[in-house]
Amino acid sequence: MSYILILVGCVFVNNVVLSQFMGICAFLGVSKQIKSSVGMGGAVVFVMVCATAITYPLYKLLEHFEITYLKTVAFILVIAMFVQLVEIVMKKTMHGLYKALGVYLPLITTNCAVLGVTLGNINNDYTFLESLTNALGTGLAFTLALLLFSGVRSRIEGNDFPEAFKGVPATLIAAAIVSVSFMGFAGMM
Amino acid sequence: MSYLVTVGIFAAIGLLAGVLLTVASRVFEVKVDERIEKVNDALPQVNCGSCGFSGCSDYAEAIVSNGAPCDMCRPGGEMTAKKIAEIMGVEVTAAEPEVAFVRCHGDCNITPHKYEFGGVQSCAACNRFYSGSKTCTSGCLGYGDCVHACPQGAISIVDRIAKVDRSRCIGCGLCVDACPNGLIVVRRISQSVDVTCSSKDIARVTKSLCEGGCVGCRLCEKNCEQGAIHVVDNHAVIDYDKCNNCGKCADVCKIGSVMRIG
Numbered sequence: 001m002s003y004i005l006i007l008v009g010c011v012f013v014n015n016v017v018l019s020q021f022m023g024i025c026a027f028l029g030v031s032k033q034i035k036s037s038v039g040m041g042g043a044v045v046f047v048m049v050c051a052t053a054i055t056y057p058l059y060k061l062l063e064h065f066e067i068t069y070l071k072t073v074a075f076i077l078v079i080a081m082f083v084q085l086v087e088i089v090m091k092k093t094m095h096g097l098y099k100a101l102g103v104y105l106p107l108i109t110t111n112c113a114v115l116g117v118t119l120g121n122i123n124n125d126y127t128f129l130e131s132l133t134n135a136l137g138t139g140l141a142f143t144l145a146l147l148l149f150s151g152v153r154s155r156i157e158g159n160d161f162p163e164a165f166k167g168v169p170a171t172l173i174a175a176a177i178v179s180v181s182f183m184g185f186a187g188m189m
Numbered sequence: 190m191s192y193l194v195t196v197g198i199f200a201a202i203g204l205l206a207g208v209l210l211t212v213a214s215r216v217f218e219v220k221v222d223e224r225i226e227k228v229n230d231a232l233p234q235v236n237c238g239s240c241g242f243s244g245c246s247d248y249a250e251a252i253v254s255n256g257a258p259c260d261m262c263r264p265g266g267e268m269t270a271k272k273i274a275e276i277m278g279v280e281v282t283a284a285e286p287e288v289a290f291v292r293c294h295g296d297c298n299i300t301p302h303k304y305e306f307g308g309v310q311s312c313a314a315c316n317r318f319y320s321g322s323k324t325c326t327s328g329c330l331g332y333g334d335c336v337h338a339c340p341q342g343a344i345s346i347v348d349r350i351a352k353v354d355r356s357r358c359i360g361c362g363l364c365v366d367a368c369p370n371g372l373i374v375v376r377r378i379s380q381s382v383d384v385t386c387s388s389k390d391i392a393r394v395t396k397s398l399c400e401g402g403c404v405g406c407r408l409c410e411k412n413c414e415q416g417a418i419h420v421v422d423n424h425a426v427i428d429y430d431k432c433n434n435c436g437k438c439a440d441v442c443k444i445g446s447v448m449r450i451g
Contacts, residue, residue: 058202066191067195073199074202081209081210084210085210088210089217091219092217092218095219
């Protein structure tokens with residue numbers, strides 16, 4: 001039961017992008033097309049779950065030697081490795097998606113949502129399986145936010161805005177409204 | 190001793206990551222055409238975008254992968270085109286280098302000011318305020334939007350008018366879009382005569398606004414043996430397909446708005 005609660009909590013109530021405002025850079029950068037946002041979401045889910053699988057035992061190791069103050073550095077190192085791995089694999093197997101994601105793919109390394117998940121697992125005293133569920137849920141939440149927003153964006157793309165609102169301002173306003181819609185879930189859990 | 194453990198742990202993580210990534214990069218190796226890198230090295234890396242691609246590396250890829258022409262790099266000019274052609278093994282006739290030219294010479298000595306502009310020091314801002322602070326509404330505003338656009342520092346504001354240093358200009362054309370009055374054009378470097386006024390006002394008005402404005406007297410038109418210069422929209426315009434750079438139009442112009450340049 002607790003796993004389902006964590007999953008639902010991650011995806012809807014505490015949506016990583018729309019409620020906690022993490023990973024905004026990729027959220028705005030890659031949500032232009034539905035295809036690339038699905039690809040980005042998949043990459044983030046993979047990096048989050050794999051990074052959690054490594055960082056959880058790694059934290060136990062750091063705890064054992066009483067050097068937990070170095071957890072941020074150690075976690076970033078692990079995350080960077082997985083991002084690099086995704087990049088190498090994607091370049092070979094999905095070249096079109098690789099080009100579409102462009103700079104945002106290596107930028108997953110500095111996507112605070114990924115680091116946020118791994119650090120959050122420790123702050124919340126999750127067990128190993130709960131951590132993995134949390135990582136999966138957060139990844140899915142990121143994907144959901146990206147998917148929703150790319151849908152919204154494809155609707156506003158062709159519309160006739162005043163000159164001053166064209167492009168980035170219109171996108172930001174739309175992002176704010178999508179975020180407000182997720183406020184409806186607040187306090188449910 | 191404790192720091193040794195710390196260093197050891199991090200070294201181990203680093204080593205593991207390194208090994209994993211090396212294996213992955215071998216397994217998932219992608220063959221990249223080595224000519225892309227060579228062509229990229231031959232390009233000047235100014236990333237001005239005047240070739241129509243988003244940067245030098247993008248252009249290099251387009252040359253090798255999509256067969257884009259070799260001579261589109263304006264900053265690199267003939268030398269770069271030749272180098273790229275050598276790498277690609279094709280013949281090329283390089284385009285002649287081009288330079289920007291400001292079609293106005295109304296500096297503070299000959300064009301008076303209507304008011305002192307105290308707002309944001311930019312041509313675009315000043316132009317919105319009664320079409321600029323100078324009396325002539327189609328001339329150079331002199332706040333240097335083109336100076337900021339220039340990647341080579343080739344434009345400077347002298348006596349409140351933009352001057353192009355032709356030895357530094359690479360002809361990328363970024364200043365052309367920056368000028369709110371559209372005064373800047375990019376010409377082939379061999380064109381040594383040009384009209385330094387773009388006023389569309391009738392002669393009486395132009396005369397009252399600027400001492401150096403073209404009044405459309407047609408002296409140049411009458412004296413041109415090639416029939417290359419004509420008065421269009423109340424100022425002289427040169428047709429460079431016919432012009433042979435003899436400079437007679439510049440000699441006969443009493444106001445000095447047709448000039449020899451270079």
